[in-house]
Amino acid sequence: MVIYPTWNIPWRTTVSALILETKDLAKMYGDFAAVRGITFSIEEGEIFGLLGPNGAGKSTTIAMLTGLFPPSKGSIRIFGIDPLVEPDRVKKLIGVVPQDLALYPTLSGRENLRFFGEMYGLSGKDLRGRVEMSLEYVAMTERANDPVKTYSGGMKRRINLAAALIHNPRLLFLDEPTVGVDPQSRNHIFEVVELLNKASGVSIIYTTHYMEEAERLCRRIAIIDRGQIIALDTPHNLINMLGGGIIHLGLSQENEALRKEVMEIQEVKNAMYLATENIDDKLKSKTILKIEAHHANEALIAILNLLNQRGEPVLSIETLEPNLESLFLHLTGKALRQ
Amino acid sequence: MKLFYLLRNDLLLLLRDRPHLVELFLLPLAFILPVSFALGKGDGYGVSAGNRKERLPVVNFDQGERADELIRLLNESFFIERNFSAETVKSFNFTDLTACNQVSVACDHAVVQRMLERSWRNTALVIPEGFSASLDTGKETTVTVLYNPVADVAAREMVSGVIRGAGIRLTLDQIVEKGWGQMSDLSSFTPPDVKKSIDEQTSQPADPGQKPAFSLKSIRPQNYTRLDTPDTYQQTVPGYTVMFVFFIISYLSAVIRDEKRNGTYRRLLTMPVKRAWLLGGKLLGALVIGLAQVAIMFTIGALVFGLDLGSDWLGLAMLTMSLVAAAASMGLATSTIKGADGVLTAPLIISALLGGCMFPVDIMPAFLRNISYIVPHRWALLGYQNLLVRGQGLWDVLPQIGVLLGFAAVFFAIAVWRFDYEEA
Numbered sequence: 001m002v003i004y005p006t007w008n009i010p011w012r013t014t015v016s017a018l019i020l021e022t023k024d025l026a027k028m029y030g031d032f033a034a035v036r037g038i039t040f041s042i043e044e045g046e047i048f049g050l051l052g053p054n055g056a057g058k059s060t061t062i063a064m065l066t067g068l069f070p071p072s073k074g075s076i077r078i079f080g081i082d083p084l085v086e087p088d089r090v091k092k093l094i095g096v097v098p099q100d101l102a103l104y105p106t107l108s109g110r111e112n113l114r115f116f117g118e119m120y121g122l123s124g125k126d127l128r129g130r131v132e133m134s135l136e137y138v139a140m141t142e143r144a145n146d147p148v149k150t151y152s153g154g155m156k157r158r159i160n161l162a163a164a165l166i167h168n169p170r171l172l173f174l175d176e177p178t179v180g181v182d183p184q185s186r187n188h189i190f191e192v193v194e195l196l197n198k199a200s201g202v203s204i205i206y207t208t209h210y211m212e213e214a215e216r217l218c219r220r221i222a223i224i225d226r227g228q229i230i231a232l233d234t235p236h237n238l239i240n241m242l243g244g245g246i247i248h249l250g251l252s253q254e255n256e257a258l259r260k261e262v263m264e265i266q267e268v269k270n271a272m273y274l275a276t277e278n279i280d281d282k283l284k285s286k287t288i289l290k291i292e293a294h295h296a297n298e299a300l301i302a303i304l305n306l307l308n309q310r311g312e313p314v315l316s317i318e319t320l321e322p323n324l325e326s327l328f329l330h331l332t333g334k335a336l337r338q
Numbered sequence: 339m340k341l342f343y344l345l346r347n348d349l350l351l352l353l354r355d356r357p358h359l360v361e362l363f364l365l366p367l368a369f370i371l372p373v374s375f376a377l378g379k380g381d382g383y384g385v386s387a388g389n390r391k392e393r394l395p396v397v398n399f400d401q402g403e404r405a406d407e408l409i410r411l412l413n414e415s416f417f418i419e420r421n422f423s424a425e426t427v428k429s430f431n432f433t434d435l436t437a438c439n440q441v442s443v444a445c446d447h448a449v450v451q452r453m454l455e456r457s458w459r460n461t462a463l464v465i466p467e468g469f470s471a472s473l474d475t476g477k478e479t480t481v482t483v484l485y486n487p488v489a490d491v492a493a494r495e496m497v498s499g500v501i502r503g504a505g506i507r508l509t510l511d512q513i514v515e516k517g518w519g520q521m522s523d524l525s526s527f528t529p530p531d532v533k534k535s536i537d538e539q540t541s542q543p544a545d546p547g548q549k550p551a552f553s554l555k556s557i558r559p560q561n562y563t564r565l566d567t568p569d570t571y572q573q574t575v576p577g578y579t580v581m582f583v584f585f586i587i588s589y590l591s592a593v594i595r596d597e598k599r600n601g602t603y604r605r606l607l608t609m610p611v612k613r614a615w616l617l618g619g620k621l622l623g624a625l626v627i628g629l630a631q632v633a634i635m636f637t638i639g640a641l642v643f644g645l646d647l648g649s650d651w652l653g654l655a656m657l658t659m660s661l662v663a664a665a666a667s668m669g670l671a672t673s674t675i676k677g678a679d680g681v682l683t684a685p686l687i688i689s690a691l692l693g694g695c696m697f698p699v700d701i702m703p704a705f706l707r708n709i710s711y712i713v714p715h716r717w718a719l720l721g722y723q724n725l726l727v728r729g730q731g732l733w734d735v736l737p738q739i740g741v742l743l744g745f746a747a748v749f750f751a752i753a754v755w756r757f758d759y760e761e762a
Binding site: 091 | 339340343347350351354355600601602604605606607608609610611612759
C-alpha cells in the first residue's frame with residue numbers, strides 16, 4: 001500500500017494511507033466566509049460524511065476539493081498531490097457526482113457517458129467497456145439509448161452517478177446524491193455506494209443533510225455548520241456525545257437555584273438554560289432548561305418529581321432521542337433541515 | 339483530441355436542437371430562395387444606376403434664364419441635385435464644408451466635388467457664370483462635366499450625350515423663339531396646319547448633328563475606386579448568409595447558458611480538461627457551423643441561381659473564416675452577459691438591416707450608409723461583393739478581412755476577460 005505524505009491531523013487514530021487532507025481550508029466571497037478553516041483527512045477505503053444543513057458550506061468545500069475553484073486560504077492534498085499545482089493528475093483519480101444533475105438532456109445516457117469518458121482520455125474498446133460497465137453498475141443498460149430528458153428523476157440521478165464512475169476513480173465525491181430521488185432509486189444509489197466501497201475499494205466523500213444516510217453509509221462524519229466543522233468522529237461516538245439523551249423543559253422563568261438542584265440528580269449529566277438566540281421562535285415565550293441525561297427516562301421522572309415538590313409549573317417537555325439530528329440540535333441549537 | 343471530442347459533442351447537440359438548427363440553416367434559405375425567386379435575375383433591388391433615374395448634381399454659377407432653361411431640359415432625364423441645404427449637407431456628413439453655412443453656389447460646388455471624390459455620383463454639371471449672357475449674345479461658352487473616371491464609361495457618355503442634346507434643344511428653342519418673335523405679328527394669319535407643323539418641329543428631339551449652343555468640357559478628378567453594384571443574387575445570397583452567420587451569436591450564448599444550467603459545464607471543470615479548451619471547443623464548434631452555413635448557402639446560390647462565386651477561392655475562404663471568427667467571438671462575449679441570449683434577435687436583425695444584408699446599402703440615405711460601417715455585417719458583405727461582383731481577390735479584400743479579425747480579437751478578449759468559470 002502506498003503511503004502518501006500527510007500532515008499531523010489531531011484526530012487521526014491509525015497510521016494508514018491518507019488519500020485526502022485539507023488544512024485550514026477557507027473560501028471567501030467578499031466579506032462573506034462560505035468556508036472558514038476546515039481541516040480534515042480521509043483514509044483510503046473510507047466513506048466519509050459531511051453532514052450539515054443547506055448553506056453550511058458542504059458544497060463549497062466539495063467544489064474546492066474537486067477543482068471547481070481554488071480556496072481563498074488553506075491547502076489540499078489528494079493522493080499527496082496538490083490539485084492547484086497538478087490539477088489534471090488529481091482529476092484523473094477522482095470522480096464527482098454533483099449536487100445538481102449534470103447531463104446533456106438531449107443526448108442518451110450512453111452518449112453522455114461516452115463523451116464524459118472521452119474527456120477522461122478513454123477511447124476505443126476501453127471506453128466502450130467502461131461505458132457498459134458503468135451502465136450495469138447503475139442498472140441503466142436497458143434505457144441507455146433513450147434521451148436523458150425522457151428519464152425519471154431517479155434514473156437521471158443514476159446516470160449522473162455512472163458518469164462519475166466512467167474512468168474508475170479511486171476517490172468519489174458524492175454531493176447530496178439523493179436529493180429529489182424516489183425511495184427505490186435512493187436505495188439503489190446506497191447499494192452502489194456500498195458496493196463501490198466494499199468491492200472496489202473506492203474511497204468516498206458523501207455530503208448530505210439526511211442523518212439516516214450519513215449514519216447508514218459513513219464510517220466517520222464531520223458535522224459542518226456555518227462553514228466550520230463542529231464535530232468529527234464515527235457516528236457512534238458522535239451520538240454518544242449526547243449521552244442518554246437530551247431533555248428540554250419549558251419553564252416560566254430562569255431559576256438558578258432550581259438548575260443547581262437538577263444538576264444534583266444522579267441521572268443528570270449537565271443542565272443549562274438555553275440562550276434566547278438558540279431557541280426556536282415558537283418557544284421564545286418561555287425559558288428552556290436543557291438537560292443532558294445519562295438515562296433520559298429515569299432523569300425525566302426524577303426532575304418532574306423535583307418540580308412537583310417545588311410547585312414549579314412545567315410549560316413543555318421535549319425529549320430528544322440520541323441521534324445525529326439531536327446532536328446537531330444540541331451543538332447548534334437548530335434543526336439539521338432548517 | 340479532446341478538442342475534437344468537444345467539437346463533436348457540440349455538433350451532436352446541435353443536431354438534436356431543432357430550433358437552432360432551423361435558425362442557423364433553414365431560416366437563411368427561407369429568405370434567400372423566395373426573395374431571389376421573387377426579385378428575379380438582374381437588378382431586382384433597383385440598385386444599379388442604369389435602373390434608376392440618374393442623379394445629376396448641378397452647380398449653377400450663372401443663375402440666368404438660359405441656365406435655368408438648361409436645367410429644366412436636363413430635369414426630364416435626370417434627378418437634378420442642387421441648392422444643397424445645410425440639413426442635406428449634414429445628412430451627407432459634410433459638416434466640415436465651411437462654404438455650406440448657407441445655401442450657395444459655392445456650397446453646391448464643394449458638395450459636388452466631395453460626392454465625386456467619394457464615388458457617390460458618376461457625373462456632375464458645372465454651368466459657368468455668364469452662361470445665359472453668352473448664349474443671348476451668341477458668344478461661345480462652355481459647361482463642364484465633372485466625371486468619375488472609374489464609373490461606367492457608357493453611363494458617363496450617356497450623361498454627356500443628354501447634356502449635348504439639351505444644348506441643341508436650347509439652341510433650337512432660341513432660334514425658334516427669335517423667329518417666332520419675328521413671326522408673331524403674322525401668327526394670326528398663319529394657317530392651323532402650318533402652325534401645327536412648326537410646333538411639332540420645335541418639340542422634336544435634338545438632331546445629334548446639330549451644333550449645341552455651348553461646348554462641353556469634361557474634367558477627370560483623381561483617386562476614384564470602382565464600385566460595381568450587385569445584382570439580385572449577388573445581394574441576396576451573401577446578404578442573408580452573412581445575416582444568419584451572425585445568428586451564431588444567439589446560438590453560442592444559448593449553448594453556453596444551457597451548459598451552465600444543465601450542470602455539464604461544472605462537471606467538465608472537474609475533469610482533466612483545460613479551461614481554455616472548453617472555450618476553444620465552443621469557438622471551434624461555432625467556426626465549423628459558420629463555415630457550413632456559408633458553404634451550404636453559397637452552393638445553393640450557385641446551383642439554383644447560377645451565382646458566380648468568383649475565382650479567388652482563397653479570398654473567399656479567408657473572408658469566410660474571418661466572418662465566422664467575428665461572429666463566434668461576439669457570441670462568446672455575449673454569453674458573459676446574463677440574460678442576453680433572450681433578447682438578441684432584435685439587435686441581430688437591426689444590425690443585419692444596417693449592414694446591408696436585407697437590402698443594399700446603396701439605396702439607404704447617406705447618413706445610414708456612413709454608420710453602417712459600425713456593424714461587422716457591412717464589412718463582410720462588402721468583402722463578399724468585392725469578390726463576387728467586382729472580380730477582386732484576396733489582396734483587395736484584406737481591409738475587410740482585417741476589420742472582421744479586429745472584431746474577432748476585441749470580442750474574444752472581452753469574452754476571456756469576462757467569462758465566469760465559477761458561475762454555474
